[in-house]
Amino acid sequence: MSAVVAEHEHDHEHDHHDHGPAKGILRWIITTNHKDIGTLYLLFALVMFFVGGAMAMVIRAELFEPGMQFVEPQFFNSMTTMHALVMVFGAVMPAFVGLANWMIPMMIGAPDMALPRMNNMSFWMLVAGVLLLASTLFMEGGAPASGWTLYPPLVLQTGKALPFAVFSVHLLGVSSIMGAINIIATIFNMRAPGMTLMKMPLFVWTWLITGFLLVAIMPVFAGAVTMLLTDRFFDTSFFDAAGGGDPVLYQHIFWFFGHPEVYVMILPTFGVASTIIPVFARKPLFGYSSMVYATAAIAFLSFIVWAHHMFTVGLPMAGELYFMYATMLIAIPTGVKVFNWTATMWKGSMTFETPMLFSIAFVVLFTMGGLTGLMMSVAPLDFQYHDTYFIVAHFHYTLVPASVFILMAAGYYWLPKWTGHMYDEKIGKLHFWLSAVSVNILFFPQHFLGLAGMPRRIPDYAVQFADWNMISSIGGFIFGASQLLFLYIVIHTIKGGTGEKVTDEVWEDAAKHGLEWTLPSPPPYHSFTTPPTIIPTEHI
Amino acid sequence: MHLCVCRYASHVSVNSNVEQKNSRLALKLLLVVLGMTGFGFALIPLYDVLCELTGINGKVGTRVDSSTLNYVVDKERNLGLDLVTSLGKATPLIVETETKSLQIHPGQFYVVNYRVHNQADKALTIRAVPSVAPGVAAADFKIIECFCFEPLRLEAGEAKNLPLRFVVNPGIAQQSNHLALAITFLNTNKD
Numbered sequence A: 001m002s003a004v005v006a007e008h009e010h011d012h013e014h015d016h017h018d019h020g021p022a023k024g025i026l027r028w029i030i031t032t033n034h035k036d037i038g039t040l041y042l043l044f045a046l047v048m049f050f051v052g053g054a055m056a057m058v059i060r061a062e063l064f065e066p067g068m069q070f071v072e073p074q075f076f077n078s079m080t081t082m083h084a085l086v087m088v089f090g091a092v093m094p095a096f097v098g099l100a101n102w103m104i105p106m107m108i109g110a111p112d113m114a115l116p117r118m119n120n121m122s123f124w125m126l127v128a129g130v131l132l133l134a135s136t137l138f139m140e141g142g143a144p145a146s147g148w149t150l151y152p153p154l155v156l157q158t159g160k161a162l163p164f165a166v167f168s169v170h171l172l173g174v175s176s177i178m179g180a181i182n183i184i185a186t187i188f189n190m191r192a193p194g195m196t197l198m199k200m201p202l203f204v205w206t207w208l209i210t211g212f213l214l215v216a217i218m219p220v221f222a223g224a225v226t227m228l229l230t231d232r233f234f235d236t237s238f239f240d241a242a243g244g245g246d247p248v249l250y251q252h253i254f255w256f257f258g259h260p261e262v263y264v265m266i267l268p269t270f271g272v273a274s275t276i277i278p279v280f281a282r283k284p285l286f287g288y289s290s291m292v293y294a295t296a297a298i299a300f301l302s303f304i305v306w307a308h309h310m311f312t313v314g315l316p317m318a319g320e321l322y323f324m325y326a327t328m329l330i331a332i333p334t335g336v337k338v339f340n341w342t343a344t345m346w347k348g349s350m351t352f353e354t355p356m357l358f359s360i361a362f363v364v365l366f367t368m369g370g371l372t373g374l375m376m377s378v379a380p381l382d383f384q385y386h387d388t389y390f391i392v393a394h395f396h397y398t399l400v401p402a403s404v405f406i407l408m409a410a411g412y413y414w415l416p417k418w419t420g421h422m423y424d425e426k427i428g429k430l431h432f433w434l435s436a437v438s439v440n441i442l443f444f445p446q447h448f449l450g451l452a453g454m455p456r457r458i459p460d461y462a463v464q465f466a467d468w469n470m471i472s473s474i475g476g477f478i479f480g481a482s483q484l485l486f487l488y489i490v491i492h493t494i495k496g497g498t499g500e501k502v503t504d505e506v507w508e509d510a511a512k513h514g515l516e517w518t519l520p521s522p523p524p525y526h527s528f529t530t531p532p533t534i535i536p537t538e539h540i
Numbered sequence B: 001m002h003l004c005v006c007r008y009a010s011h012v013s014v015n016s017n018v019e020q021k022n023s024r025l026a027l028k029l030l031l032v033v034l035g036m037t038g039f040g041f042a043l044i045p046l047y048d049v050l051c052e053l054t055g056i057n058g059k060v061g062t063r064v065d066s067s068t069l070n071y072v073v074d075k076e077r078n079l080g081l082d083l084v085t086s087l088g089k090a091t092p093l094i095v096e097t098e099t100k101s102l103q104i105h106p107g108q109f110y111v112v113n114y115r116v117h118n119q120a121d122k123a124l125t126i127r128a129v130p131s132v133a134p135g136v137a138a139a140d141f142k143i144i145e146c147f148c149f150e151p152l153r154l155e156a157g158e159a160k161n162l163p164l165r166f167v168v169n170p171g172i173a174q175q176s177n178h179l180a181l182a183i184t185f186l187n188t189n190k191d
């Protein structure tokens, strides 16, 4: 980013009309402060990360050996379904909304989010949605067990839980739509003078585009699940062949939402990576504007490739070909991004603090997920991969060592700013190495399983798959346990960390890379109450 | 205790101009949300329209008027055709075809009979949904007469012989030399 602050914000402490936070627990319930709400989102996401993680541990424990070990098949399928829903809607998406809340106002020199009261509402609606979803676990007939895609007719066999799951999707949808509207309004209207669009940090850019994706797709998803509900209870036949409907139609509508949805989870990831890598490479981001255009291109393409999830449903030949080539196109802007991150590091004076380690691992491992994606985009080949563990391996590479690793990186990168305390670098590095090694033990063998034909979403399997499953489970247990280190670090840092005094910049020369580093650590409750003036400099 | 539920702390000067812009933008985005909600439902008819327009629909099951076809029988080609039937859930029928598979010439009209027997002690309304594999051949499989064009009513215990008349376009691709016609019988009574 090419901006420095000319007028330093002056201490606001002398202003006695200032409202600090309310006292006690009420502060968190009624808060409209972007930092408080950001904290709430991030902590909530962290809790959900462990809830969803516990479900993953159930899955890997059952798959440790062939045969039925610990849980009933129905419950196993509820676990795969709930694991995905909790991780997507409870952990990854809220974590990025939390980052947006904390960082976007500070990155663009705004005093707060544009619509603070709506901000509060969207957080609590998220909590309500997730609690409603979790409550289905205790209902007659169990939680939804159809897979997170909720395909009919299978999902219509859900017991008492179906309407509750649908309402929970409605709540989660409204919550993320409100979050998205807020972020878009903040970015369009609240920028400090001189913060032109093409000077915005990439995290802001990627969230702007993600915001538009969310506004466009969440209503479609909400509509699709509503149609499931009316098919079940009100005698409509949207997806019921007996009444003249078509179950494949659901898949079209779902993936019209579903494919952009996976980019909702990856675009902000790209943004954070583009923020962190330049700081630790001590170089400006390579190809800033190409990054912006690539993000926009990916977002646009994400709307016209949905049926690559449906190559095997019996698409007409023209459809197979079109969706194959359109999907392959996505690899181009994605490749631009990977190239730019690599070029940013090229001949940089790199240091390898924990946020940078996670970011480098992201670049490498995300690329692997992209490569398997490219393999699957070849329609005739996808007939082999579809609905096998190969798919599971693909999207976990794009989500765990990508989105989740970058969320970890963001945590390490900004925790000192948020709390004013330094985290323990030794434990951070330990967390990184344990995670980076175990995530590969966990997911790499799943490629082999998938190629050998092991179907996804099954609690038992042929003995030929035994060895790789055991290895994968061992990786899973190590990965799961290692995340407790992160929990420890977060708590430890909030409570004072290493005790080392952190500067405003925290990282060497960070202030060249982002406005947030010009504020004290931790920043005052209300920051940039007078907008900073951004004076353009040549690219740093 | 003084609770801060004001929009910003009082010293924060966000001028009302910005606030107005914010609510206006939020409103516009809300309209987009409403529009997309409508679009989600509109996709149901839109997909059909799109398939129709582009002609890529892989579905069979629309009535073809045989007088519009002037096919020449291709005695040189023999295609295999498997007749597959299946039942939806809670569909108490017995369905049999007079043959499980046959050899056909493209361009030649054929009739096969389906025998459907209602096992229930009440009347059923059945919907028969045909589909052709491989999907690329579906467009060349022309159904002239079929019980699958409209809902089918069977009295309690009733058995019926139902003819299906079809022809395969002689222009069918060379590599499509074995087809399957699958018909699923679905009970429309939801209880």
Ligand code: HEM
Pocket: A149, A262, A263, A265, A266, A308, A309, A310, A327, A328, A330, A331, A334, A369, A370, A371, A372, A373, A374, A376, A377, A382, A385, A386, A387, A391, A394, A395, A398, A399
């Ligand atoms: C180069 C970019 C990518 C390409 C070409 C690609 C391609 C594909 C294809 C063709 C499938 C369907 C495979 C099948 O079910 O048979 C798929 C599935 C999936 N992809 Fe990707 N992908 C890419 C990147 C991503 C990214 C960035 C994410 C998420 C952050 C992602 C998440 C997923 C998920 C979650 C599924 C599985 C959905 C399900 O069936 O449950 N992909 N991908």
Ligand SMILES: [Cu+2]
Pocket: A258, A259, A262, A305, A306, A308, A309
């Ligand atoms: Cu996709």
